[in-house]
Amino acid sequence: MPKHWIWLYLLLLFLCGLAFLILTPPFQAADEPYHFFRAFQVSDGVWISEKKGTQTGGYLPSALIQEARVFGLRRREGNIQSMWNAWRQQFAGSPRLDKINLENKEFIGFRNIALYSPVPYIPQSLALLLGKLLKARSLTALYLARFFNLLFSLGLIALSLFLVRNSARLSLLFFLLAATPMAIFQSASVSADALTHALAIFIIALVMNMKFAWNPRRYLVFLCAALLLSLSKSVYVLIPAVMIPVLISMRAPGKVKISRWLELAGFTLVPFFAWSLVIKNIYTPVREGLGINPQLQMEFFIRNIPACLAAFWKNLSGDFAFYRTSFIGILGWLDTNLPPHVVLYYFYALFIVALIGLNSQDKRLMPFPEVATNLLIFVGTTLGMCVIEFLTFTPVGKFDLQGLQGRHFIPIAPLLFLSLPRVVKLQPAFYKIFNILIILLWLYGMGRATFALYHRYWI
Numbered sequence: 001m002p003k004h005w006i007w008l009y010l011l012l013l014f015l016c017g018l019a020f021l022i023l024t025p026p027f028q029a030a031d032e033p034y035h036f037f038r039a040f041q042v043s044d045g046v047w048i049s050e051k052k053g054t055q056t057g058g059y060l061p062s063a064l065i066q067e068a069r070v071f072g073l074r075r076r077e078g079n080i081q082s083m084w085n086a087w088r089q090q091f092a093g094s095p096r097l098d099k100i101n102l103e104n105k106e107f108i109g110f111r112n113i114a115l116y117s118p119v120p121y122i123p124q125s126l127a128l129l130l131g132k133l134l135k136a137r138s139l140t141a142l143y144l145a146r147f148f149n150l151l152f153s154l155g156l157i158a159l160s161l162f163l164v165r166n167s168a169r170l171s172l173l174f175f176l177l178a179a180t181p182m183a184i185f186q187s188a189s190v191s192a193d194a195l196t197h198a199l200a201i202f203i204i205a206l207v208m209n210m211k212f213a214w215n216p217r218r219y220l221v222f223l224c225a226a227l228l229l230s231l232s233k234s235v236y237v238l239i240p241a242v243m244i245p246v247l248i249s250m251r252a253p254g255k256v257k258i259s260r261w262l263e264l265a266g267f268t269l270v271p272f273f274a275w276s277l278v279i280k281n282i283y284t285p286v287r288e289g290l291g292i293n294p295q296l297q298m299e300f301f302i303r304n305i306p307a308c309l310a311a312f313w314k315n316l317s318g319d320f321a322f323y324r325t326s327f328i329g330i331l332g333w334l335d336t337n338l339p340p341h342v343v344l345y346y347f348y349a350l351f352i353v354a355l356i357g358l359n360s361q362d363k364r365l366m367p368f369p370e371v372a373t374n375l376l377i378f379v380g381t382t383l384g385m386c387v388i389e390f391l392t393f394t395p396v397g398k399f400d401l402q403g404l405q406g407r408h409f410i411p412i413a414p415l416l417f418l419s420l421p422r423v424v425k426l427q428p429a430f431y432k433i434f435n436i437l438i439i440l441l442w443l444y445g446m447g448r449a450t451f452a453l454y455h456r457y458w459i
Helices: 003-023 032-043 062-077 084-092 099-103 119-134 138-163 168-178 181-187 193-210 216-232 239-249 254-282 294-303 305-318 320-328 340-355 368-393 413-418 428-458
Strands: 050-052 055-061 105-109 356-358 424-426
Touching: 003 138, 003 168, 003 181, 003 428, 032 055, 032 062, 032 119, 032 138, 050 105, 050 254, 055 062, 055 099, 062 099, 062 105, 062 138, 119 138, 119 193, 119 216, 138 168, 138 181, 138 193, 168 193, 168 340, 168 356, 168 413, 168 428, 181 193, 181 320, 181 428, 193 216, 193 239, 193 413, 216 239, 216 254, 239 254, 239 368, 294 305, 294 368, 305 320, 305 368, 320 340, 340 356, 340 413, 340 428, 356 428, 368 413, 424 428
Parallel strands: 356 424
Antiparallel strands: 050 055, 055 105
């Protein structure tokens, strides 16, 4: 695919992300206050959260906490809609990150976010360090953190698109997966999911590039990205295993192959287990007072594995429409819906792009070892997400699954779509027309998503 197409994709991603960043009022992405607290904690040099009684969190500036509470109250009251004059007054009253405000601290719990490692907060914490240096207002620092998060994630998406640019189909597919309204909205917030999503897509794109030609330097980059992903969100620790078919097929002496396998395991599993041990003693239940106990629930799960797996399947299949909708996009604090037809056509457009290839580039079928690996990682990660939500959100002894959302499937979605066969192959001229039509449909969908945010918060 010509470079100008890639640059067009990136420009569209940036402009849409910028629009979402500006239109979304402070702390109005899901759990954004808590992500902001964790990022601020990391910017203070506190890499591991603290446990105090039944809460896990940290000591943060009181002025910052109060401001987040004000916006959180507005959300619960359904009164967040802001006219410009009111918005200017709120901004003018925002506390500055000066010595007085930074030293006056109190403990705040954010236990659903406190267990994250510092890795997914690298962009946000850098922005907050800059905000402290400039003694900026806290709302300015929030928007700066959003902007850095957007830039870092788009940087990884840019590298991903250039890695697969030899295939027009892969370029378009990776663009659509990275450019769902949900993915862009996460990137334009302070959420840790932004870097997690981008790292997952980058790792998969890197493997797609390396399966045609082994490159030791890129393999080192892959290992570093795998380490960062395993520290970003532990449930996605299996994604780097997408490299396994490449390692199996590589032509090298046995000792070299063993070394590569050990490197892959070391860079993914070691940080995963190490961070799990670090946070073991600071864990507190996310939902207090509802009979939630992960240890007892794990014992219940082990005793009733078939029944629990059946309950997981019943939930995933029965609530498929919700998972599809929240995969494509439920914006705001999961309270701003897109038009149903936008969700449907975007979802099916992903399948269409995956099934249609360019006659001169794409093989009809991906090799079986690659398909098997992709699907095993997809199913294994899905099962892992179900088990984690079952342990941490479901009361002991109940066959239920709560807390899982469609956006949690964004990092593993490329594995599913890449495994589909190319049932149609188009000539270059027709594929170019097809590409333009898909981009026009995407622009329409993003226009509707942007209007949904504008209507939710500013009218």
